Amino acid sequence: MAYSPWIGNLKVNGRSGNYGTVKLLLDETTGGATPQLQVTVEIAAQGIPPEGFEVELFSNLNRRDFVKTHEPLAESGGDTSYWMPYRMSYQGNSFDNLVFAHSLPVAKCGAYRITARYRAAGSDAWWWHNDFSPWPDRPLQRDCAVVVSPGKAARACLYEANALTVEALAGGSYENRSTLDDFLSTHDFDGFNPFQLTYITGELGFNTLWLMPVFPNTQWRWDRQNWTWAPNDSPGSPYSSRDYWSINRWLADNAAADRALELFQTLFREAGDAELDIFIDLAFNHAGRDVIYGAGAVDLSFCILQEAENWIREHRPSWCTRGTAFVDGHSVPYYREAAHSDFECAVWAPADRLNEHIWDDANVDWFFGDYSALGPKPGRASDYFGNPVTHWDPKGNAEDERDLFYTDLAADSDTEKLWQYFGYILPYWIEKSGGKLAGIRADFAQGLPNQLWEYIVNRTRKARWDFVFLAEVLDPDVIQYRLNRVFDVLTTKDHHLYRMNGVRMTELFHSLEAESTLFGGDALVMHNGSSHDEVDNDDKWAMMARYAVIAAMYGCPMVFMGQPLGLADKLPFRDSWANMYKAWTEHIPEREAVGRMYLRINQARAATPELREPNRYFLGLVGGGFHEEIFSVARWRRENEERDAVTLVFVNLNVSWGNAGTFRLPDNIRLSGRYQARNLVADDARRALWPEPRDADDIYQNGVYVVFTLANEVQYLKLEPV
The missing domain is CATH 3.20.20.80 (Glycosidases)
Structure with missing residues (x-):
């Protein structure tokens, strides 16, 4: 029987890597322990021994300083390459499949991807993880995203101002x-x-x-x-x-x-x-009708100084999305095409959403290339007058998760130049701010392909490694998930x-x-x-x-x-x-x-580490169920081998009067010895709240009684070992 190739079941740190996302925090300046990614993949060997295959992990992890808009496969693997292959070693069998593994250190913040490939020994033909489906009649497998964010992203408390x-x-x-x-x-x-x-x-x-x-x-x-x-x-x-x-x-x-x-x-x-x-x-998705080249285009040699004030739509319309034409009373979308003239540029943005949004002052829609997630959300297309229209695009729509990019980013192409133009904006302002610009809130972040965001993130992190990317994404779950594969923080x-x-x-x-x-x-x-x-x-x-x-x-x-x-x-x-x-x-x-x-x-x-870490348990009453008018959660972190550092948060959601309840702690939060409680947000944050310290067993068995004498009252109860 002829051999049928298959590679799949990619796992990163034990989790499924097929269109998976790994989120890590890193401080590049502390010199502490380096996180590791353990990557495994399986090959349907069909009786061929492990030495009959050459298996490689393929990734741009840690390579942000060599970021490019596009790197041909033949140029990967060099000292200055953006993408690198890593030889994977045989680990054993999973049923009839061979399992190969490789461990990578995580050393630089950035937005990265991981995939794998293999070939038969002595062959030049590679088979890629993304060429196969995990099961028959399922979509093809995709890369695993690895988002390495600066540790300070988890400490940010934001105040927005105009x-x-x-x-x-x-x-x-x-x-x-x-x-x-x-x-x-x-x-x-x-x-x-x-x-x-x-x-x-x-x-x-x-x-x-x-x-x-x-x-x-x-x-x-x-x-x-x-x-x-x-x-x-x-x-x-x-x-x-x-x-x-x-x-x-x-x-x-x-x-x-x-x-x-x-x-x-x-x-x-x-x-x-x-x-x-x-x-x-x-x-970044859109700009005003009169948007100009500006100083950055001069720096990048896309125009000369005397042309810096030129309108882009007039002098480089290919950077803009083509608009619509009315044929037999129907609006024909050209959102997968670049404009050829000022007249052809879309009048409003986002052009591909087909009137789901019409932002009257966003009169340039940037054409970042053709990709599978362009197009309206299913069922949301309409004509200019708001009448619903049937729309089907074989290349994809806003909720398409195939992550395909159709445009050739050849060197010196108009699309590549536009990517470079946007990739330079944040490094430019980091320099102008004396290196102090710390982050971006990206408006309508879903209006750019993920591949471009990856380039912008890594290009910016060459200038400041701890720059934070916050995405506004208010669309359905599949679109939010897609942006989470690139950004540090989502709304x-x-x-x-x-x-x-x-x-x-x-x-x-x-x-x-x-x-x-x-x-x-x-x-x-x-x-x-x-x-x-x-x-x-x-x-x-x-x-x-x-x-x-x-x-x-x-x-x-x-x-x-x-x-x-x-x-x-x-x-x-x-x-x-x-x-x-x-x-x-x-x-x-x-x-x-x-x-x-x-x-x-x-x-x-700021002073309580467990409030800034993922562990949480939403607390119910001792008698069962939530107290609907009291927000209640336990936040903890591992302190030592015997116990956890624990803070219990209670917020009175009632806006008119007080409340009370007795809340049960789960056994998986480790308490040991005797404890006293104090309210971190009280007038006197050092005052003990319990008449006498309590044993851990007493807390588990009888719960924690909380009483609010005021509407909207807040208690952050720190349990302190005595």
């Missing part, structure tokens, strides 16, 4: 806008200074500032009613950039671009002194739960467990109740309590600038010159008390 709004004066006009000097302690010129970096760090305890986009935004907007262009200066959306390579002049007190850059750089210097990381917000889709007065423990439990099931327990998720996109809850105490829930979980807790002040409005930054003047100047006696609670929660999280 620099034009956060300290704008009353009046709501361009003249009343706030500017970057309003963030500074030494350069605030208008005499109104309730907000600055020390407010974020010292009064609230956040360690990361997320700045909404700071680049010049487009001055054009598509008027759908009149099929024409309209001005976009009121102030317009910052998520449609005009120039990726300069700071919006509106962010300077004198409205000068050079001054805006100077203040931007001063901001990073002061943030460094305050031990505050800064993330910038960027939309939750369930942010509405964390601003609901009536949210219950079961809802929070199911949401958090569903995220863990989808992404894996080691994935970092940013949780939030408010943002620039969300209508808030004006009950500042309830929002503080919801923040206490998310700060107690593994991931990245986040607030929008108005949340600690009790603002219910997301602030209409696009269509008006919004301001927070009233929120800052009104006499609100509770404001300082609410701020102190954010500070205590963030300080407790």
Whole structure:
């Protein structure tokens, strides 16, 4: 019988590697123990002995410093190659299959992939893991993703701010806008200074500032009613950039671009002194109609200095997605093609979603190539007027998980140049910030192929190894999972739960467990109740309590600038010159008390390692079931051979009155000896809460009694050995 080749059952650290994702944290500067990846794969040998095969693991792990847009297979394996083969050794048999293994150290943060291949001894023909299905009639196998994130990503607590709004004066006009000097302690010129970096760090305890986009935004907007262009200066959306390579002049007190850059750089210097990381917000999927080449294109020799102000859609339309044509009354999509002229460029973005979104000021949709995940979500396509249309694309759709890239990234192709253009943006701003730019929040991150994100991540990490990538992905699970294979942190889709007065423990439990099931327990998720996109809850105490829930979980807790002040409005930054003047100047006696609670929660999280690690157990009552009005979770980490370090988090979800309950600890949390409890967020965090220390057996048998005398009360109970 003829030999039938097959390679499969790829496993990484014991887990399935077929379209799997491994998430690791690493600090490249500590010199501690290096994580290892143990990779195994099986071959259907059909009686051929192990020495009859040559088996290789194939990966770009640790090779970020040699990142390329594309590397031909023949160029892999060299000293400066991006992809490397590693010989795998025979380990034994799994039923009738031969098992081969190889161990790789994890030494550099980056976004990587792993696959495997084999050939018969003496043959030149390789058979790849991705050529076969795991079972008949199943999709072909795919790479395993390995996301190695900087350890500080798990410590980030984010405060989001709009620099034009956060300290704008009353009046709501361009003249009343706030500017970057309003963030500074030494350069605030208008005499109104309730907000600055020390407010974020010292009064609230956040360690990361997320700045909404700071680049010049487009001055054009598509008027759908009149099929024409309209001005976009009121102030317009910052998520449609005009120039990726300069700071919006509106962010300077004198409205000068050079001054805006100077203040931007001063901001990073002061943030460094305050031990505050800064993330910038960027939309890479789309830009404004008038987006220009900018300084980066000059650096990359894509244009000369005299052409830096040229509109890209006019001078290099092949970087833009082709739009639509109307044929027999139907809209024909060309989203898998590059435009050939300014006239052909798509009028709005994202062009491939076929009117699921129409962002009127996003009038350039970048053409990053043709790949399987382009296209509308199934069942969501419509024509320009919103009428549903039947759409089927044999190449794929937004939920396609084959991870195929159809475009040839040949050297000097237009697509390769566009990838290089976007791969240079973050290193450029790392340099301009004096090396201090710490991360990005990627708007509509699903609008780029994963292969491009991998290039951007690794290209950026050549400039700063601990740069953090946060993705906004609010689409279905398969799309979220795909982006999790590249990004350090993803946003939750369930942010509405964390601003609901009536949210219950079961809802929070199911949401958090569903995220863990989808992404894996080691994935970092940013949780939030408010943002620039969300209508808030004006009950500042309830929002503080919801923040206490998310700060107690593994991931990245986040607030929008108005949340600690009790603002219910997301602030209409696009269509008006919004301001927070009233929120800052009104006499609100509770404001300082609410701020102190954010500070205590963030300080407790920073000082308590188990709150920043994955282990968790949602606590039920001694009598069974959840207390629906009390969020309850145990967080622990291995302390020594006998016991774990344990913090129990309880948050009263009731916004009107107190609560009480007795909660049972599971046996798999190891307690030994006697314990006392203290509340890490209390007025007196050192005060013992129990009249006498309790034995571990007593805690297991009788549980932990918690009483809340106040609505929205928070208790982070540290169990301390006596």
